[in-house]
Amino acid sequence: MSQEEDSLTKNVRLRLGFADQLREVTVTTPKDEPRPWDADSALTVVGQPTPRVEGSLKASGAAVYTHDVRLPGMLYAAILRSPHACATLEHLDVAAALAQPGVVAAVPLAKVGDRLRFAGHDVAALAARSRDEARAALSAIAVRYRPEPFVVDTLEAMQPGAPQVHAAAVSERRTEGDEPGEASGGAARGNVRLGPSQSKGDHKKGLRQAKVTHSATYTTQVHTHSALETHSLVVRWEDPRRMTVWCSTQGIFSVRDEMAEIFGLKPADVRVITEHLGGGFGAKFGASAPGSRLGYAAGELARRAGAPVSLCLDRREEQLCTGNRPDSIQQVTLGAGADGALTAIHVVAHGSGGIATGAGVGRSAFGVYSRCPNIKVESHDVFTNAGPSTAFRAPGHPQGAFAIELAIDELAQKMGRDPLALRLAHVEHAVRRYQLELGRERFQWAARRAEAEARRARGARIRHGVGVACSIWGDYGRAKAAVVTVSVGRDGAIFVRNGAQDLGTGIRTVLGQVVAEVLGRPLAEVTVLIGDSELGPSVGSGGSQTTSSVAPAARNAAEMVRAQLAELAARLLDRPISELSWGTDGSARAGRRSLPFRELCQKIEGEAVVASATRPKTYGAHPMRYPGGDNYQIAGVQFAAVELDTWTGELRAAEILAIHECGRTHNPLTARSQVQGGVLLGVSYALMEARVIDRRFGQVLNPNLESYKIAGARDLPAIDVVFCEVHTGANSTGAVGIGEPATIPTAASIACAALHAIGRPVRSLPITPDRVLAALAGQDGA
Amino acid sequence: MTGATKLTRRGLLRGFGAAPVIASCAGPSSGEAAAEAVSPADPLIDAVAIGPGLAPLDLRLNGAARTVEAAPQATLLALLRDQLAITGTKEVCDRGACGACNVLIDGEVRSACMTLAHDVAGREVTTVEGLATSGAPSPLQRAFVELDALQCGYCTSGMLISCSALLSRARGPLSRAQIQGAIAGNLCRCGCYEQVIAATLSAAGERSAL
Numbered sequence: 008m009s010q011e012e013d014s015l016t017k018n019v020r021l022r023l024g025f026a027d028q029l030r031e032v033t034v035t036t037p038k039d040e041p042r043p044w045d046a047d048s049a050l051t052v053v054g055q056p057t058p059r060v061e062g063s064l065k066a067s068g069a070a071v072y073t074h075d076v077r078l079p080g081m082l083y084a085a086i087l088r089s090p091h092a093c094a095t096l097e098h099l100d101v102a103a104a105l106a107q108p109g110v111v112a113a114v115p116l117a118k119v120g121d122r123l124r125f126a127g128h129d130v131a132a133l134a135a136r137s138r139d140e141a142r143a144a145l146s147a148i149a150v151r152y153r154p155e156p157f158v159v160d161t162l163e164a165m166q167p168g169a170p171q172v173h174a175a176a177v178s179e180r181r182t183e184g185d186e187p188g189e190a191s192g193g194a195a196r197g198n199v200r201l202g203p204s205q206s207k208g209d210h211k212k213g214l215r216q217a218k219v220t221h222s223a224t225y226t227t228q229v230h231t232h233s234a235l236e237t238h239s240l241v242v243r244w245e246d247p248r249r250m251t252v253w254c255s256t257q258g259i260f261s262v263r264d265e266m267a268e269i270f271g272l273k274p275a276d277v278r279v280i281t282e283h284l285g286g287g288f289g290a291k292f293g294a295s296a297p298g299s300r301l302g303y304a305a306g307e308l309a310r311r312a313g314a315p316v317s318l319c320l321d322r323r324e325e326q327l328c329t330g331n332r333p334d335s336i337q338q339v340t341l342g343a344g345a346d347g348a349l350t351a352i353h354v355v356a357h358g359s360g361g362i363a364t365g366a367g368v369g370r371s372a373f374g375v376y377s378r379c380p381n382i383k384v385e386s387h388d389v390f391t392n393a394g395p396s397t398a399f400r401a402p403g404h405p406q407g408a409f410a411i412e413l414a415i416d417e418l419a420q421k422m423g424r425d426p427l428a429l430r431l432a433h434v435e436h437a438v439r440r441y442q443l444e445l446g447r448e449r450f451q452w453a454a455r456r457a458e459a460e461a462r463r464a465r466g467a468r469i470r471h472g473v474g475v476a477c478s479i480w481g482d483y484g485r486a487k488a489a490v491v492t493v494s495v496g497r498d499g500a501i502f503v504r505n506g507a508q509d510l511g512t513g514i515r516t517v518l519g520q521v522v523a524e525v526l527g528r529p530l531a532e533v534t535v536l537i538g539d540s541e542l543g544p545s546v547g548s549g550g551s552q553t554t555s556s557v558a559p560a561a562r563n564a565a566e567m568v569r570a571q572l573a574e575l576a577a578r579l580l581d582r583p584i585s586e587l588s589w590g591t592d593g594s595a596r597a598g599r600r601s602l603p604f605r606e607l608c609q610k611i612e613g614e615a616v617v618a619s620a621t622r623p624k625t626y627g628a629h630p631m632r633y634p635g636g637d638n639y640q641i642a643g644v645q646f647a648a649v650e651l652d653t654w655t656g657e658l659r660a661a662e663i664l665a666i667h668e669c670g671r672t673h674n675p676l677t678a679r680s681q682v683q684g685g686v687l688l689g690v691s692y693a694l695m696e697a698r699v700i701d702r703r704f705g706q707v708l709n710p711n712l713e714s715y716k717i718a719g720a721r722d723l724p725a726i727d728v729v730f731c732e733v734h735t736g737a738n739s740t741g742a743v744g745i746g747e748p749a750t751i752p753t754a755a756s757i758a759c760a761a762l763h764a765i766g767r768p769v770r771s772l773p774i775t776p777d778r779v780l781a782a783l784a785g786q787d788g789a
Numbered sequence: 790m791t792g793a794t795k796l797t798r799r800g801l802l803r804g805f806g807a808a809p810v811i812a813s814c815a816g817p818s819s820g821e822a823a824a825e826a827v828s829p830a831d832p833l834i835d836a837v838a839i840g841p842g843l844a845p846l847d848l849r850l851n852g853a854a855r856t857v858e859a860a861p862q863a864t865l866l867a868l869l870r871d872q873l874a875i876t877g878t879k880e881v882c883d884r885g886a887c888g889a890c891n892v893l894i895d896g897e898v899r900s901a902c903m904t905l906a907h908d909v910a911g912r913e914v915t916t917v918e919g920l921a922t923s924g925a926p927s928p929l930q931r932a933f934v935e936l937d938a939l940q941c942g943y944c945t946s947g948m949l950i951s952c953s954a955l956l957s958r959a960r961g962p963l964s965r966a967q968i969q970g971a972i973a974g975n976l977c978r979c980g981c982y983e984q985v986i987a988a989t990l991s992a993a994g995e996r997s998a999l
Contacts, residue, residue, distance in 0.1 A: 058934050058935050058936075058937060059934075059937065059939075061942075062933070062934030062935075062937075062939065063926060063930070063934055064942075065939050065942030065945050066917075066926065066930040066931075066933045066934050066939065066942075066945055066949065067877070067917065067918065067920075067921060067926060067930065068875075068876070068877020068878070068916065068917035068918045068946050069877070069918075070942055071876070072876075072879075072943065074876070074879070074880065075870075075876035077874045077876070137871070138867070138871065139860075139862075139863075139867075232978075233978055234941075234943075234978055235879070235881045235887070235889060235941070235943035235944055235976070235977075235978050236879070236881075236941070236943050237881075283941070283942060284941060285879070285941045285942070285943030286940075286941040286943060286978050286979060288978070321883060322881065322882045322883060322884075510941065511939075511940035511941030511942065511979050512940070513940075676937050677937060677940075679937075680937045680940055680979070680980075680981065680984060681940070683980050683981075683983055683984075684940060684979045684980030684981070685980070686980070687980035687982070688978075688980060711882060711884065711886060712881070712882045712886040712887050712976060713882070713884070713886035717976055717978065718980075719972075719973055719974075719975075719976060719982070720968070720969040720972045720973055720975070720982040720985070720986070721969050721970075721973055723969070723982045723983060726983060
């Protein structure tokens with residue numbers, strides 16, 4: 008280490024690890040970094056189950072979402088969308104719409120000659136004094152389409168001679184919701200665009216060495232985000248160079264940048280506000296939806312009308328144009344030696360994100376069973392004339408986990424091995440091994456497997472099945488991206504400010520807890536202000552990185568404020584600062600003298616003590632090697648028990664044990680809710696949800712919430728959430744992400760449990776009664 | 790049908806039994822048969838013809854008497870959210886599939902998106918904003934917060950309405966199945982059902998302990 012670097016860093020000894028596997032580790036941090044919280048840190052606010060601070064606003068109806076913004080003179084926008092799966096726009100004239108009652112402005116969103124590539128593509132937008140008037144006036148827009156051949160089925164689109172969805176090369180569009188990594192290369196063959204592959208060893212050699220092989224095709228469906236609040240924004244021009252945007256977004260700053268770019272403004276002249284948002288799940292980055300230029304439409308209508316414009320998609324538009332989880336067709340080949348050791352994993356995946364890229368299958372096959380020496384995972388995009396995909400809670404992973412985990416179970420079945428034992432033999436990650444062993448006991452794996460097999464053997468009508476699957480995700484906490492400001496006023500008021508948005512995960516509460524912890528004050532005395540670009544730079548809420556990027560920055564800022572207060576106290580108490588300590592009630596102490604927090608605050612010179620801070624890059628301390636990736640790999644496992652009615656084919660998720668970690672769990676109450684939500688999303692994906700698209704007409708048949716089935720209260724399994732706290736020493740609070748890992752293994756574990764109950768695999772999601780009955784009737788794969 | 794025709798969405802939705810439909814379509818001058826077919830106490834049937842423009846209606850909203858003007862085709866949801874700017878009630882599907890816009894009409898749970906504004910004339914409408922008593926949240930609202938029965942919060946007002954109605958109509962101790970039934974029409978995408986059930990059980994327990 009150079010002398011210069013040395014002067015900027017320091018070494019600290021921390022106790023890191025998990026459960027009974029804790030050890031002393033030396034960690035190198037920047038010199039001004041507080042000592043990271045480790046296993047020995049006794050915290051009193053962080054780590055306590057804490058109701059979310061905005062809870063009463065949400066439970067009283069007072070919380071303001073973008074849909075609720077009401078401004079004087081505000082107009083309502085509506086968008087005309089192409090009804091054709093593929094068409095060329097031959098004529099478009101919005102002028103006639105301007106004569107309709109209440110209409111104030113209209114703008115084309117497509118040009119004559121444009122190819123409109125899916126049913127739902129933007130054509131034109133208008134703004135009127137009421138929503139009814141806006142929607143009614145859409146029919147006055149003069150438009151003519153020339154329908155063209157199209158393809159909406161992924162397999163059909165892969166055939167030579169299929170209608171070509173894109174004439175030119177398509178570059179990959181990534182958002183903060185995507186897992187960081189390389190964008191795919193993009194060479195295209197017909198509608199197939201070659202994606203990146205993950206590779207180690209020589210999978211061909213591994214397959215040649217194998218004594219047992221298993222090869223099968225697994226398919227998954229298109230899954231829509233279906234956030235309850237549809238994509239929406241309200242734009243108000245303050246003057247010709249400045250605008251305020253209220254937006255239902257996971258990324259306030261990506262909205263700011265997009266609006267600035269569209270309208271040629273300075274980013275600093277675009278203010279974005281997201282006080283609350285009604286879910287996003289990855290689809291709400293940027294001002295626009297993946298399949299609709301909402302930012303341009305609302306901003307341009309507002310500019311032309313000289314009035315604020317509210318653009319809130321209706322449910323149908325939300326289901327058609329705002330993103331989805333791509334489908335997949337995965338050819339999985341596994342090889343194992345006579346001793347049962349995996350010699351090769353090979354996955355070739357094709358998937359369609361409609362007109363968009365992004366149909367990879369994650370890192371489960373590559374990163375989880377890392378003792379397998381030869382692995383190759385190839386994933387390719389297939390373009391179809393359907394609404395574009397976008398990041399959806401753990402992009403690629405649930406579909407990838409489903410295929411590899413079910414294939415592992417089928418291989419185990421073929422070899423007569425216990426699928427959990429087979430997994431343990433190939434998992435290197437110490438935390439994941441611990442979780443698998445913990446789950447084996449807690450879920451009574453052996454006894455339940457035996458009971459289920461006995462039922463199957465005696466031909467019981469109601470059968471049981473038990474399965475297990477793993478998740479892998481990275482610690483993507485970002486350095487220097489979030490700047491948090493903490494202030495303590497002369498009246499003792501504590502404020503925390505940052506431009507993050509609360510997706511529903513509870514980041515407001517976590518920020519308050521961290522600052523309350525450092526200052527030794529009750530959470531109720533801390534006011535957290537977020538949801539506004541003017542509150543300081545922050546990260547988008549995607550990739551499970553919000554808490555790990557923002558909470559350490561909050562701690563660092565609070566520590567700086569405390570240091571300033573300590574200096575003041577030392578002066579007041581007339582003692583050297585080295586003698587000063589900070590009481591758990593926020594009082595400053597030196598020797599036998601102490602100064603209560605309020606009294607100290609009254610002596611602040613000026614209005615307040617203020618400090619802003621960010622966090623450095625992950626120190627990356629423990630464990631030093633992360634099987635499956637370069638940065639810390641977050642481990643999680645889920646065990647599923649299913650109940651099967653062999654007469655009706657109905658398969659129910661009865662119980663899920665979800666064992667996860669998010670480094671130091673900052674708020675167990677909200678973290679638990681988040682894991683339960685991830686599990687339920689996975690149950691819904693496994694058993695119910697599927698976007699249905701008509702092949703002959705290219706229309707989505709269920710762009711709604713009554714025939715697109717999402718899990719309700721009666722579909723809820725018993726969910727047992729266990730946090731296995733890991734002290735990683737990664738950052739000053741020890742936070743790592745949880746949002747995505749929680750939903751990755753659910754569908755996979757249910758599919759494995761279904762195999763156990765039926766005796767044969769259902770290799771297609773969702774596992775609906777018809778597929779179950781076909782499997783029961785002896786059709787492999789259904 | 791004559792100029793004095795009145796047609797209500799509720800009258801139609803009541804079913805396709807001939808008598809109620811005929812009755813609700815009948816003008817003041819039609820025969821006694823129609824008058825006998827309906828309950829004279831039903832305020833909907835006594836309404837005068839409305840539209841096509843705005844027409845006034847009286848209702849009680851969250852305990853206060855209100856006179857508002859609404860177009861005949863306006864839904865109760867549009868009246869609340871767009872016209873009165875009372876936005877606690879959310880629009881999610883706009884077709885009765887998700888429960889996010891649930892309100893109480895004379896104490897019964899109804900989808901505001903499937904109810905015409907003029908159908909609540911003379912009735913008592915309670916939205917999530919009306920669940921508190923002089924500013925103090927109800928025990929159910931408190932339990933929702935304490936037990937974290939909400940994440941993004943967009944389904945919360947509908948959930949609260951469904952569970953409040955269950956609490957006021959249920960006799961004796963509540964079961965999980967009863968609560969699951971009460972919220973079977975309320976979709977939550979964040980996955981809070983377990984906590985909603987726990988919060989409702991907790992509020993019911995608090996009530997029975999009184």
